[in-house]
Amino acid sequence: MKYFREKRRIAFAMISPSILVIVAINIFPILFAVYISLHLWSFGRGVPRFAGFLNYEELYYDGRFGDAVLTSAKFVFFAVLLEFVVGFALAFLFNVKVRGMATLRQIAVLPIMVMPIVAGLVWFYMFNENFGVINWLITLLGSEKVGFLTDLDVALFSIVLADAWQWTPFVMLVMFAALQSLPEYVYEAAKMDGLNAWQTFWRVTIPMLRPSIMIVILLRIVDSFKMIELVFMMTQGGPAGRTEVLPWYLYVTGFQALDLGFAAAMAVSMLILVTIFTQLFLSRVGIGNDNK
């Protein structure tokens, strides 16, 4: 008994530095955000004034916040859907053993290396109606210019496309690695059990890839939920707020208007949304608990 208590003390002493680091890096900023969110505070103008839940109340009545949540949800949904479907298909394509495939694969993942802000700039110019390459091509083909960044119904999808351009290769890479790590013998077993290609895909490949699929989807959801660079470079939330995702609205209120309390309330709400979502997602897909 005494031995174990002693041991536990040592163990605690050993891990306490890492606990401190975690508290400092992960917990403190969150607590600080919560603290600010309970105050009225404009950066550079006096001290924070305590305001209770006023900021949250305002958030609740602020139509723009609600719109931003919806826009974010739409963006995340379409971006992740597109990235996943295309990335997954590409992973299979690249899994074929043909000469030169390795090089092709390396080229295909290049967009990941590009800084998101630069990707935004590139796509801004690609989609631009006055200087853009894409509209130039469209007019060459004799069609009307498309308001990629100004059409109410199109703009969000232009951002989705730019995001997909950058992150589909990531999905592809992860799925490719996962595919490569699938044991060959399972496929032999499937052949011998008489599964056709379709059955093999749905009954063997997909279930075996499931953990990787879930991880990559989760990563993309959380990451695309935080996307701001493309909006910053391409539309600033326009047209008519159709691309105003949460992080951008947060940036506008927090870093342009410097309404820190309100922005912090938004950040905390966002954090809660993401946390609830990821927890639900993780428990639904059952990563981490095997005996479901």
Next chain:
Amino acid sequence: MHFENKQSWIKKAAAMAVAGAVSSIAVAPASAEGVLNGETIRILAIGDPVFQVMQRIHGDLEEMAGGTIELDVRGFDVLRQQVLLNAQNDVSNYDLISVDLPQFGEYKGFLVDLAGYVESSGMDWQDFHEAAWTGAYHDQMQLGIPIQPHPEIFAYRVDLFEEAGLEPPRTTEQVLAAAKALHGSKDGLSGICWNGARGTPLGQTITMVMGSHGLPVIAMDAIEGGFDLGNVRPENMHPQMESDTASEMAAYLMELMKFSPPGILNMAWDERVRVFAQGGCAMTYIWSGRSAIYELDEDAEARGKVSYLPHPAGPNGLNVSTLGGWFLSIPDNLPEDRRDLAWSVTEWLTSPEMMAEYTKHGNCVAPRHSVSVDEEVVARCPVIPFVDAMATNGEIAGWQRPPVPEIQQIFDILGAEFHEALAGAESPEDALKEAQRQLDRTMRRAGYY
């Protein structure tokens, strides 16, 4: 999972570094002559032309100054954050900071009054454009010296106007008539370019155009020939977006949409000038200094074919252009013993010689009368005498963008809400009403009334 705020801040900082301009420049060998006399000066600057020019000729500048010039160039939002943060330090990290004209309201609490220096050094302040000089005059203090103030004016293609037999447009009515006549008259030619992009660009357009319709966006006191920007009190903070003037302004912008180039809803700052430069539109609203984009580009179609006017006036408005742009100021947490040096550098950087020098490198701004008559300067930048004349005629003012701490929120709310109207997602009336509601809420939150 991280604290969102913090993450995006870091991302933004990185973003700005790429998008705008980069960082302080390394130390150069100091010679013992010139204004610096071997010392180091630290400037927190904006990524706008005059400071970009300084970056480009940094080596020459240091040689001239005989010392080290640390020039930290930032994007707009990051600069503002750093200025505000720096103000909270016990001791300022910078000797000089760059201040945008509408920011004086927000910053005036922590800037040094330069009046004494102006007097003792015998600076010829009357050589500066009056609107520029007084733009930094708040609460009986001279808070900055103009280095790159320039107005947003109106540019039009003389050749196209003559060809079509059109008068230079001094009123919004004439603008619309000309835009209608010229829009589509040539392949790829639109009537007019302007800042239509959501957020700050459109927000600024609205405040300025509303100004040329005769009213500022908040209820400032009317004074002789304009409104009193040097003395804004809490009761002046009421937004005026449900006024008749606001409706006229809205109607005008809605009309402009019909004669604007494709992509107008995402068009801002330099892009409108580039479209104008390549002949994509016959007129454009333009920050005068940006005319360098086509005047100094031999391939630009608009080069040498452009004439300038102040902002066209609305039915009950004035021909006034909005003055904006940058001043050099000294933060009041700078120790006394460094202030003389800071002032000397300010005096040097805003001297006629240096202003003429900047025009050589693509900065078509000269807020001093003496520089505006320099023939070489005028040859490089045809816009400068136009601006000088406007300054002399009192056609430049700063009240359209009131220098209040909430100015950025005003831009943002106007630029976000009215974009709904421009994009056809909402009626202009509703957009104005919603903007009024939000501005009102903002002012109440800030505790003005």
Next chain:
Amino acid sequence: MPRIEFDNVSKRYAPSSAAVENLSLTIEDGSFLCVLGPSGCGKSSTLRMLAGLESITEGEIRVDGKRYNELKAQSRDFAMVFENYALYPHLDVYGNLAMPLAARKMPRQEIARRVEEIANTLQISDQLRKKPRQLSGGQRQRVGLGRAIIRDTRTFLMDEPLGHLEAYLRQQLRTEIRRLHEELGATTFYITHDQEEAAAISDRIAVMSEGRLQQTGDLLTLLDNPVNRFVAEFIGNLPISILPASIASNAASPELSVGDARIPFSERRASEIADSTRVAAGRLEAGVRPDAVTLHEESARHRLPLRVSVVEPVGDMAVIVADGPAGRLRAAVPSDSAPSPGNSVHAEFDASRILLFDGDGRNILRKT
């Protein structure tokens, strides 16, 4: 029903070397064939070609006379037990057993019924909800077996299915496999390293070496009548002794000389040798299995004098390793009459069981 023919089949993974070379073999309908051979001799390659998991480089595989070379594995309708089990790691035992049936779109209740039945047979009914990695090796092996036998098929391919199990379980399961084979009237192609297992389970054993089929037959045939020195050495619980030998044809009656021993041949055997044209090749080797040797204290003309080096007890027998000028000999004798190391002994051979190999290692006394 299925009759499997390998017709001059070769397999090359790389152009230069063959894993399987010119293999011809027929497995009759309903028979149980074991393939024996040292590691790397091409057993798995052969089985995988038959399964359709590996392409056939040359030759033809026919089932009931039909060419199978190009037929996809899925369409061959063979059930396979893998050496490494090859269970689906993401499915529990139930899911693994159900897979072949699900692939054939069998109704759910029917699947459930069959799985239960098979699980009972294999005594894994209480393991159905476990994932493969929660099972012991033996349990996994049984799942693998169950997955193969759960569906109606007449052909089983088993690659060392019991290789990783301990002796007791192995014996149990091999009985089970044989029973299933009989019950289903199946044709079975079975790879093993264990000749005792091969003997116990199969109708016929095929011995392979270096990609070539050496000989097929039951264990006795392989022991007493091997085609060549390789089979003779490979088959047999105790290693065969190989000694240089020659025919003394000048004697009155034919004699085989091994070292100093002169062993008389029966007339019939002598004539077999005389018939053989290979004798002319000159160098001969005699192969003697340990149980065809007796040891004596007295010398005789037909006995080989040797000195005992090692005595290895094997149950109630002892293997005596003895050396002489002619080479090393092993003899199995009852423990109680075993000599001690250092003793001189005189080995007498059972002339009827001596094998003779020519210079190429071929058995020249082979009865056909």
